[in-house]
Amino acid sequence: MVEEIETQLQENIPKIISSQKAFFDTGRTLDVPKRIEKLKALKRLIEAREKYISEALFQDFKKPEFETFVTETFIILSELKFIIKNLEKWAKPEKVGSSWINFPSSDFIYQQPYGNVLVLAPWNYPFQLSVSPVIGALAAGNTVVLKPSEYSPHTSKVIEDIFKEIYPPEVVSVVQGGVSASEKLLEQKWDYVFFTGSVPVGRIVAKAIAPHLTPATLELGGKNPCIIHDSAKIELAAKRIVWGKFINAGQTCIAPDYILVHTSQKGHFIDALKNEISAAFGEDPKFSESYARIINKKKFERLQGMLRGEEILIGGQTDASELYIAPTVLNEPSLKSAVMEDEIFGPILPVLTFSEEAEIEKIIGLYPDPLALYVFAEDKDFSEKILKKYRFGGGASNDVVVHIANKNLPFGGVGSSGYGGYHGKFSFDTFTHKKSISKRATWIDMPFRYAPYKGKLLLIKKVMKML
Numbered sequence: 001m002v003e004e005i006e007t008q009l010q011e012n013i014p015k016i017i018s019s020q021k022a023f024f025d026t027g028r029t030l031d032v033p034k035r036i037e038k039l040k041a042l043k044r045l046i047e048a049r050e051k052y053i054s055e056a057l058f059q060d061f062k063k064p065e066f067e068t069f070v071t072e073t074f075i076i077l078s079e080l081k082f083i084i085k086n087l088e089k090w091a092k093p094e095k096v097g098s099s100w101i102n103f104p105s106s107d108f109i110y111q112q113p114y115g116n117v118l119v120l121a122p123w124n125y126p127f128q129l130s131v132s133p134v135i136g137a138l139a140a141g142n143t144v145v146l147k148p149s150e151y152s153p154h155t156s157k158v159i160e161d162i163f164k165e166i167y168p169p170e171v172v173s174v175v176q177g178g179v180s181a182s183e184k185l186l187e188q189k190w191d192y193v194f195f196t197g198s199v200p201v202g203r204i205v206a207k208a209i210a211p212h213l214t215p216a217t218l219e220l221g222g223k224n225p226c227i228i229h230d231s232a233k234i235e236l237a238a239k240r241i242v243w244g245k246f247i248n249a250g251q252t253c254i255a256p257d258y259i260l261v262h263t264s265q266k267g268h269f270i271d272a273l274k275n276e277i278s279a280a281f282g283e284d285p286k287f288s289e290s291y292a293r294i295i296n297k298k299k300f301e302r303l304q305g306m307l308r309g310e311e312i313l314i315g316g317q318t319d320a321s322e323l324y325i326a327p328t329v330l331n332e333p334s335l336k337s338a339v340m341e342d343e344i345f346g347p348i349l350p351v352l353t354f355s356e357e358a359e360i361e362k363i364i365g366l367y368p369d370p371l372a373l374y375v376f377a378e379d380k381d382f383s384e385k386i387l388k389k390y391r392f393g394g395g396a397s398n399d400v401v402v403h404i405a406n407k408n409l410p411f412g413g414v415g416s417s418g419y420g421g422y423h424g425k426f427s428f429d430t431f432t433h434k435k436s437i438s439k440r441a442t443w444i445d446m447p448f449r450y451a452p453y454k455g456k457l458l459l460i461k462k463v464m465k466m467l
Contacts, residue, residue, distance in 0.1 A: 013184050016173045020116050020143040023170035029113060029141040032091045036084055039139065042166050043080040046073065046131075049162060053127055056154035060126065061323070062293040067247060072127040075405070079132060082407050082424055083139045090428050091141075093437070102438055103446060110435040113141035114215070115191030117431060120182060120205065122196045123149035123295055124251040124345075130159050133194045133217075134172065136427025142192070143171050147185055150178045151295050190214050192431060196253075199343075199368075199416055217420030217430055219253070220413050221343045222370035226256035226400060227360060227386060229377035230264050237376040237398070238272035241349075242280055244400030246327045249292040250347035251299075254372040254393075256400050257343060258350040260360055266353050270329065273349075274314055277327045285326050286319065294323040294346065303346040306339040313351070335366060364390060369415035374400045393417050 029035070046053070050073055057063040057072065094109040117137040121130035130148045137144045146163070148156035153176075160174035175181055186208035195205045196219040209216055228237055245255050261269050281288040294300040300323045307316060307328065315328035330350045333339050339350055354360050373392040377383045383397040393413035394403045404411055410421030422430045448460055 013175065013181075013188065016145060016169065016175070017116060017188050019170045020145065020173065024113075024115050024143050029143065029171070032088055032141075035091075035139060035141060036087055038166060039080055039084050039087070039135070042135075042162070043077060043084070045162055045165060046077060046080070049158065052158055053155070056158045057127065057152075059154040060123075060152040061249070061251075061295045063248065064290050064292060066290070067292065068127075071125060071248065075128050076131050076135070079135060079407065079423070079427070083135060083428065086425065087139050087428070090139075090425060098438075101449075102440065104441040104444065106439045108437045108439070110437055111140070111428075112433040112435045114431060114433055115142060117142045117144045117192045117194065118185055118188075118190045119144060119146045120185070120193070120195040120197065121146065121148045123151035124248060124253070126152035126155040127159065129196050129219075130156075133196070133422060133427070133430075134163075136422055137192075137194070137431040138167075138172070139428050140431035142431055144173075145185065146172065146174045147182055148174065148176070150176070192216065194420075194422075194430075195219065202418065217412070217422065218418040219411075219420075219422075220371065220416065220418035221253040221345070222413070222417040223257040223340075223343055223367045224254060224370045224372040224374070224392075224395075225360075225364050226259050226374040227376065228259060228261040228265060228269060229375070229379055229382050230262040231379040231382070232262075232265065232376035232398075233378065234265055234268045235272050235275075238269060238276045239279075240399050242273060242276040242327070244402075245349050246277070246280070246291070246347050247401075249294060249325070250327075250349075251292075251295065251345055252401065253345075254401055254404060256349065256372075256374055257370070258340065258352060260352050260354050260363060263353045263355050266351070270313055270351065273329055277314060281327060285315075286317070286322070286324055291327075294325060297323065299346070300325065303344070303348060306337075306344065306346075306348055308338075310337065310339060315347075335363070360386075361389075369393075369413070369417050371413045371417040372401075372403075391415060 053073055054065045054068045057068045091111050096107050096109060098105045098107045119133045126149055130146060134144050134146050148159055156176060163172045163174055189212045193209050193214055193216040195202060199220045202218045202220045226241060241256055281291050285291045294303060300320060303325055304318055310333050311331040313329045313331045315326035317326040318324060325347050328348045330339060332352060333350045339348060369391045371393040373390055373395040375383050375386045375397050391414050394411060396403050403409055407424030410426040411423045412418055412421030420430055448456055
C-alpha cells in the first residue's frame with residue numbers, strides 16, 4: 001500500500017510542477033493586493049487551528065503546549081502580521097541614484113519573483129520551519145511546493161490541510177512522503193530551492209540542484225560553542241543555557257552544542273546547571289509536562305550511543321519505550337569522542353574548560369563554521385572580541401537562541417552551516433530577484449561613449465577626476 005502511494009505520488013510530482021509553472025506564467029501571482037488578502041486568510045486560519053497544531057506536535061514528540069506557542073505558532077503569526085503590514089511597500093520598484101554615465105536616466109530595482117519554489121522542511125520545529133519559508137515565497141509572488149518531514153506526520157498533515165483550505169494546488173502544493181518523494185522532487189527543475197536540515201543532506205540537495213544552476217538557501221547546522229568567561233554572571237548564564245539547550249529536548253539547530261567555561265568557574269557553573277534543571281523540570285524530568293521527547297527511535301539510539309563511556313555529571317537516564325533522554329551534562333569528553341565529532345541535536349551538553357583564550361581558538365577551530373555562537377561575559381571587551389573574531393551564522397552575548405526572535409535580523413548560516421538568510425523582510429528578499437532597470441531619456445544623447453574614440457580619452461579622464 002505504501003509503495004502504491006509512493007508510486008502515485010512520484011507520478012503526480014511532474015504534473016504539480018507543470019500546473020504551477022503554467023499558473024505563474026499567467027502573471028496572476030504578481031497581484032500584490034491578492035497576495036496580501038491570501039496571507040490574511042492564512043493568518044486567520046492558523047489562529048483558528050492553534051489547538052490542532054498544538055495537539056499534532058504533542059502527538060509527534062510530546063512537545064509542550066507552551067513551547068509550541070512560543071517557538072512555532074507565535075513566530076508564524078508574528079511573521080505574517082509583519083509581512084502583511086509591509087508587503088505593499090516592499091513590492092514596489094525601488095528608485096535608486098543614477099550614474100552620470102547614463103545621464104539623463106532614472107534607475108530602479110524591480111522586485112521580481114523567481115517562479116516555482118521548492119521548500120524542503122525539517123522535523124524539529126515542523127510547523128514553524130515549514131510554514132515560515134512558504135510565507136516568504138508567497139509574499140514575494142512565487143508558487144510553492146512544500147515537502148514537510150515524514151518524521152512529524154501529524155504536524156505535516158495539519159500543515160497540508162491548512163494550505164489546502166487557502167491556496168489552490170497551482171499556487172501551493174504540499175507533498176507528503178519519505179526519502180523517495182524528496183529525491184523525485186530534487187530531480188525536477190526549480191527556480192529556487194529552500195532547504196532546512198542537516199549538513200550531510202544539505203550537500204545532497206546542493207549537488208542535486210547544481211546541474212540546473214538553481215539558486216538556493218541552505219539552513220544547516222553545526223557545533224555551536226557557548227563560551228563562559230570568568231566575568232560572567234554564572235547563575236543567570238546557567239538559567240538561560242538550560243532554557244535554550246533543553247527546549248524541544250535539545251532538538252534545535254541553534255542550541256548551544258558544547259560549553260567552554262573558564263576553569264575558575266566550572267564548579268560554580270555545574271552547580272548552577274543542576275539547580276536550574278531541577279527548577280525547570282523537577283527532580284525527575286521524565287514526568288515533567290515541560291519536557292519534550294526525541295522524535296523517533298533512530299534519533300534516540302544515535303543520542304544514546306553518544307553517552308556510552310562518558311562521565312555524566314547530571315542526568316543520563318534514558319527510556320527507549322518513551323524515547324526519553326534526560327537533560328544530561330557531560331564532563332570533559334574527548335574531542336575525538338562521538339559526542340564531540342558531530343552536531344549533537346539532543347539534550348546532551350558537554351562541558352569543556354579553558355584557561356587562556358588560545359584554548360578557545362584551538363577547540364573552536366577544530367570544527368567548521370557553526371550556525372550559532374554564544375558568549376557570556378560582563379567583560380564587554382572580551383565579548384566583542386569573540387563576536388568579531390569567529391565566523392558563525394548568528395548569535396548572542398549573555399543569552400542563547402534569542403536572536404532568532406527578531407524579524408529585523410536575518411537568520412542563516414555561513415560556510416558549512418549554510419548560506420542565505422530569512423525572516424521578516426529578509427524572507428521577501430530571499431525569494432525575490434532584484435531586477436535592475438535603467439530608464440533613459442531621449443531628449444539628449446551624450447556623445448562620449450560612441451566610436452570613433454579619437455580625442456575623447458583625455459577629456460573623459462578629466463571629467464572622471466572631477467567626480
